[in-house]
Amino acid sequence: MTDSRFSPSRRGFLTMAAGAGALAAAGAGSKAQAQVATKARIVILGAGAAGTALANRLNARLDGAQITVVDGRTQHIYQPGLTLVGTGLKPASYVVSDTSYWFDAGITLKQEHAANIDPEANRLTLAGGEVLEYDYLVVATGIELNYAAIDGFEMGMIGKDGVGSIYAGPEAAAATWQAAGRFTETGGVGLFCRPQTALKCAGAPIKHTFLIDDIARHNGGRPKADITYFAHNKALFGVPIVSEKIRMIMGDRDIKTEYEHHVSAIDAGAKTVTFTTPDGDYERDYDYIHIVPPQRAPKVVRESGLSWANAPEGWMEVNKFSLRHERYKNVFGIGDVAGVPKGKTAASAKWQVPVCEAHLVADIAGKTSDASYNGYTSCPLITQIGRAMLIEFDYNNNLTPSFPGVIAPLEELWISWLMKEVALKATYNAMLRGKA
Numbered sequence: 001m002t003d004s005r006f007s008p009s010r011r012g013f014l015t016m017a018a019g020a021g022a023l024a025a026a027g028a029g030s031k032a033q034a035q036v037a038t039k040a041r042i043v044i045l046g047a048g049a050a051g052t053a054l055a056n057r058l059n060a061r062l063d064g065a066q067i068t069v070v071d072g073r074t075q076h077i078y079q080p081g082l083t084l085v086g087t088g089l090k091p092a093s094y095v096v097s098d099t100s101y102w103f104d105a106g107i108t109l110k111q112e113h114a115a116n117i118d119p120e121a122n123r124l125t126l127a128g129g130e131v132l133e134y135d136y137l138v139v140a141t142g143i144e145l146n147y148a149a150i151d152g153f154e155m156g157m158i159g160k161d162g163v164g165s166i167y168a169g170p171e172a173a174a175a176t177w178q179a180a181g182r183f184t185e186t187g188g189v190g191l192f193c194r195p196q197t198a199l200k201c202a203g204a205p206i207k208h209t210f211l212i213d214d215i216a217r218h219n220g221g222r223p224k225a226d227i228t229y230f231a232h233n234k235a236l237f238g239v240p241i242v243s244e245k246i247r248m249i250m251g252d253r254d255i256k257t258e259y260e261h262h263v264s265a266i267d268a269g270a271k272t273v274t275f276t277t278p279d280g281d282y283e284r285d286y287d288y289i290h291i292v293p294p295q296r297a298p299k300v301v302r303e304s305g306l307s308w309a310n311a312p313e314g315w316m317e318v319n320k321f322s323l324r325h326e327r328y329k330n331v332f333g334i335g336d337v338a339g340v341p342k343g344k345t346a347a348s349a350k351w352q353v354p355v356c357e358a359h360l361v362a363d364i365a366g367k368t369s370d371a372s373y374n375g376y377t378s379c380p381l382i383t384q385i386g387r388a389m390l391i392e393f394d395y396n397n398n399l400t401p402s403f404p405g406v407i408a409p410l411e412e413l414w415i416s417w418l419m420k421e422v423a424l425k426a427t428y429n430a431m432l433r434g435k436a
Contacts, residue, residue, distance in 0.1 A: 035063040038364045043124055043134040045114055045300075047071035049079075049432065050335030050349035051140035052102045056434030057357050059106050062364065067106070068132060070124065072113035074099055076432075077170065080346055080424055083204055083382065085173035086166035087211040088181055089421075092174040102432045117304035119328045136330050136360055139316055141301055143200050143336045143344070147293040151265035151274075161268040162188075165291040166208060167200075179288060180208075184216040187224025188287025191273065195294040196232045196262040197313055200336050200344045203379040203391070205229075205292050206236070206246060212288075213253055214384035227254070230261040230275065238342070239397045242381075242389075245410050249383055263291060297337050306331065308339045315339030320395065321372040323356050330363075332356045340375065342395055347378030350431050376400060380420035388416040 042058060044051045047069050055069050081095040103109055110132075116125040123133045145167055147153050157163045159175025162183065166173040183190055192209040194202070209229050216222035229236070229250060236250070236257065237243040250257055264281065265274035272283050297307060302314030306325060309317075316333035317326050320340040325331040334352045336344045343352065351373060358371035375395030382388045390407050392400045401409050407416060430436040 033061060035061060036361055036365050037063045038065050040135045040364050041066045041133060042068070042136045042138070042360070043132050044069045044138045044140060045071075045117070045124065046140035046142055046335065046337075047073065047076065047099050047102075047109065048140060048142045048335060048349075049346045049428070050142075050353055051138070052076070052432045053349065053353045053434055054138060054140065054334065054356060055107050056102070056104050056432070057353060058360070059104050060434060061357065061361050065364075066108070068108045068110060068134075069103065070110045070112065070114050070126065070132070071099060072111060072127070074111060076102060078425060078428060079200065080420075080428065082166045082170070082173045083207045083211070084421065085170060086164065086176040086180065086208060087215060088177040089211075089385070092170035095170050095173075104434075114300045117300060117306065119304065119306060119325075119331055122330070134330075136332070136363070137328075138332045138334060138356060138360070139301060139306065139337055140333075140335045141298045141337045143295045144298045145293045146197075146296055147291075149294045150263055150291065152268070153266050153291065153293075157266075157268045162271055162286060162288045163266070163268055163291065164208075164288065165293070166204065167292055176290070180212050180290070181215075181219075183225070183288035184212060184219040184221045186287070187216070187221040188226070189285060190225055190227040191230065191284060191286045191289040192228065193230045193261070193263050193290060194232050194292045197294045197296065198315070198344060199292060199295045201346075201379065202238065202344070203381045205290065207382040208290055209255065210249075210253075210383045211385065212290075213255060226256075228256040228258060230258045230263075232260070232262050234259050239391070239393050239399070241397075241399070241410070242391055242393075245389070246381075249412075262294075266291070301337055306333070311339055320375070321355075322359055323352055323373055324359060332360065340373075340395075342375040342377045342393070343373075345377050345379060346428055346431075347392075348376060350436065351376040353431075378402075380416055380424065382417065382420060383412045386414055386417050387412040388420050389413070390416040390419060 076097045076099045078095040084090040113127045115127045125131050158165050158172045159178045164176035164179045166176050194205040235243045236246045261275045264276040297314035307314040316339045318333040323332050334356050335349045355371045355373045358369040362369035379391040380388050381391050399409050
């Protein structure tokens with residue numbers, strides 16, 4: 001899909017400028033530091049954004065360390081791009097690369113899933129039976145999508161009978177656009193949902209809602225569309241001032257809102273969905289529905305004894321500032337699996353990784369570190385094609401803009417859109433290499 005609001009010359013020039021600026025910024029934040037000699041055995045469980053970035057940074061900081069990354073996935077998915085794939089703005093290939101491509105020489109990649117973590121014995125067992133003993137363990141597994149929690153849902157539904165779900169991966173995101181694209185032309189009842197659990201990039205369901213609304217206005221389906229966004233609690237977003245801004249935008253664009261709703265069952269053949277609410281369950285008909293499944297820590301983490309005792313989803317028990325496990329001091333948790341109050345985004349991983357690195361290297365050197373993660377989370381919240389709000393905040397819900405006086409966080413700006421569509425991936429790739 002091409003948006004006529006962007007001329008090729010203007011878009012091309014600013015695309016190059018944004019990409020170059022992102023890379024320059026990434027390089028500026030990667031000042032070389034002296035290596036520490038060590039024979040430490042470090043196992044990183046997970047080759048997503050957090051695990052990959054940390055492995056490369058440690059490889060540069062430590063001389064002689066045995067760094068092993070464990071992940072059975074052969075493909076690395078650029079997850080921030082799934083929103084663009086799910087609205088036809090990028091192909092599925094845009095978000096896919098080989099997992100092994102991102103690791104520097106000297107790092108061992110075990111492309112196998114972990115079967116068991118034994119933090120008492122300091123060892124991890126792979127699915128094939130191999131046992132890895134470690135001095136330090138970093139858990140960066142990411143999140144498990146629990147589609148099975150929705151009665152009647154099957155993965156083959158995505159893209160058919162008006163069902164979409166960008167979270168399930170590149171192919172599912174592309175299939176989502178097949179269903180969503182028809183809705184933008186024909187209209188009907190569009191339901192946009194999010195689960196009752198914490199989730200990766202809490203802004204993604206809202207972005208999808210805004211984009212489909214905007215595309216429907218261009219494709220002719222919006223006058224015939226009835227769109228509703230369903231929040232899982234009493235707010236549209238975790239930061240009150242941002243939640244209110246989103247409420248205002250949705251009101252201006254005739255997007256209805258319902259609160260304290262989550263999907264418990266779906267009948268794709270009948271095109272009906274069941275919502276659970278404080279007042280009981282009820283059904284709604286739909287022509288298009290975007291499903292976001294409940295999310296939790298992977299099974300190997302949930303069964304490891306590393307989770308918070310009061311966290312049914314199994315999030316890791318870590319100190320929210322140091323990211324060190326509260327009971328096993330040689331274990332850290334970073335990325336989406338970390339049980340901290342904020343921070344299930346790639347931007348959060350970018351800020352968590354240096355903190356984990358600092359503490360781990362200090363331990364090896366026999367020192368201490370005061371490095372602290374303040375809960376920084378960033379969400380380039382797309383509100384329409386060509387406009388986005390760059391929302392950045394911390395544990396205390398304080399807005400923490402990176403470009404004060406230049407990019408107003410609660411304004412829908414073209415430059416914020418450009419950062420999401422173009423500059424973000426360059427910065428993300430630099431992060432994977434340990435350069436940002």
